[in-house]
Amino acid sequence: MNKPISVPEESEKNIGLYINRQQTGKVIDVLNSLEVEGRSVALDLATVDNNPITIIGRFRMQAQKENWTDEEIKAIQMEAMSGNFDHLIQTIKRFCKEKSRLHNA
Numbered sequence: 001m002n003k004p005i006s007v008p009e010e011s012e013k014n015i016g017l018y019i020n021r022q023q024t025g026k027v028i029d030v031l032n033s034l035e036v037e038g039r040s041v042a043l044d045l046a047t048v049d050n051n052p053i054t055i056i057g058r059f060r061m062q063a064q065k066e067n068w069t070d071e072e073i074k075a076i077q078m079e080a081m082s083g084n085f086d087h088l089i090q091t092i093k094r095f096c097k098e099k100s101r102l103h104n105a
């Protein structure tokens with residue numbers, strides 16, 4: 001016989017919210033740090049298929065090639081996926097070198 005599901009105590013109900021707030025704060029800290037450092041990957045988004053999964057995948061692969069940490073990549077991915085398609089594009093663009101900058105690097 002299965003155990004009945006119990007209603008969590010009041011203190012337990014908010015634990016998911018607390019974890020999400022902690023993660024959000026950490027994501028924001030990582031993003032701010034990357035922006036202050038002026039970090040970007042050598043990826044021209046004009047050459048990437050206009051598909052969210054492809055865009056994030058190509059960004060992830062290039063960032064890994066350029067020795068970005070998993071924490072940095074995940075922070076950008078989480079932020080990119082926190083809104084609509086336009087938000088995803090704008091977030092990824094913030095951390096990619098523009099086409100003109102690729103040729104001058």
